[in-house]
Amino acid sequence: MARTLSDNDHASHGGPARASATPLEGLRRAVIGAAEALAAKPVGAITLERPKRAQFGDYSTNAALLLAPGLGVPPREVAERLGAALADRLGPSLARFEVAGPGFLNLFVADSWLTGALEQALAAGEDFGAGGAEKPERILVEFVSVNPTGPMHVGHARNAAYGDALARMLELHGHRVEREFYVNDAGSQVRKFGQSIQALARGGSVPEDGYKGDYVLDLAARLANAATMDPGELGHAAVAIMVENIEESLGAFRVGRFHRWFFESALHEGDPSPVAHTLSILEQQGHTYTHEGALWLRTTDFGDDKDRVLVRSSGEHTYFASDIAYHQDKRERGFERQIDVWGADHHGYVPRMKAAYEALGGDPGELELLIMQLVHLVRSGERSQMSKRAGEFVTLEDLVGEIGLDAARWYLLARSHDTTVDLDVDLAREQSNENPVYYVQYAHARIASMLARAGAERVLAATAAVLDPAREPLHAAERALVEQLLAFPAELAEAVERRAPHRIAAYALELAQGFTAFYRDCRVVGAEPETVESLRIALCVASRSTIARCLALLGVDAPEHM
């Protein structure tokens, strides 16, 4: 361990160092420590990153540029001093440093540091990069939550894939995560749903504003007594079937199981019901008032554009009232953070929901309402609508059937959640074989094949043995691959912080490319001397593990063979 950087003296300051401190964290601490010693005070916003160009070193920091104004010294001179201080701290781990450009400090690490760091990563195994959350929280992720009155289309698929991947990322990062699906089984839509089914069961046609589509006809045929039941009861019976279907569909889409399916109707049951309970809190806090026979919530006190109705003059609760009660319920269940994944058509509800949460005494910072932008379906160059009413939509099943499960999940997750996506179904079908997901999977399968060829015993020996730091200089492709692998913990942390699964996809693709370049340039099985083969096998093991973990986060299969 002496040749790693994590045991420099700075690491022992500033609270309990995590046992899982990664090699790069050690390097970062050394840089920050040296910078703060130079400035004689804490310095923020110091970056330590892999520069785009190899000539700028293995790692580069802008610390000198940030320190220079406070010190009254030219940035390049600060960089020189910082470099010298780092050379002292890091000893032989740092091969050399250069000052470049306006005052960047470029670090060239020694091969021994890289092999030592790789060893640490291998020793951490499946835990490498995991548990990085500084403050683990109990988090509820609510997602999908589609109305149970129709099949899921590709927009819902995007929400499902995103929420699922986000939950997996949060878990790996060290949070305690529960997934929940909110079922809108109350309100007039259920009755309307029942009326549509009943109309078909009686041989008629659905009302103008009713639900259309083959699935409605199926329900009419499947539900006995559909022609004679009370429309409300019929609607509930149909919703129960739809919920089953949705659960099946999500399972087939490889969405992790929901810890709970929360039925809106439960918010109106009991005495007092959760809705009544929540309304009484709001009333006691003085945040409500009556106007024209309706009960209003003064959301404008908390940043909303206008006040909102909780109870209509007819005496019925609004959907908003249920929603508030639901979020209050989640809070009372002890979740420190709530993340809701909403469709773009709900973004207008964000201010009022945050306002209500705050009115109930919650910290609005604990409530994250993430908006998924829309998926536009494109056919032969033209946008087509996904409307339940028109009965024209591409379902989640259609999408998977067209382009495959892995390609579908990758396609939906490889893009930022706040970018509107155009999904050209024809193009997607034609190009599904060109989906980058297969490139990543191929790299994984290739590694599996190589390791099989090396043999389990040889692989075990290679990873168990101390990597020889005195071997011949590392190949450029080996160095690059080690550095890419070492970047995983920070990549995960960044992706989690930004709620950005697409960063994992981007990283996975880059890693697969890095591995493929290594494969091209460096013979693994049979490489001589044996120490070289060992190091390369170890690189394969770490690469396969990291690629597999990324794919698992995205809910994509990591095949042994292709």
Added chain:
RNA sequence: GCCCCCGUAGCUCAGCCGGAUAGAGCAUCGGACUUCUAAUCCGAGGGUCGCAGGUUCGAAUCCUGCCGGGGGCACCA
């Protein structure tokens, strides 16, 4: 009218809490399979980062305005 998201290569998109010569995949063109998986690799062409100002040593990134696309603005669910 007000609010939110987007505008980067032919197409789909990364990069956006300021850093060095703006990237990837697909598509196009030219090469490479007796070698651990060619679902691969190598090379080439392709950009006023929507427009105009501003802040800064430095702007695709931050601020303002404008243009264009999408979405939302209920005592609907």
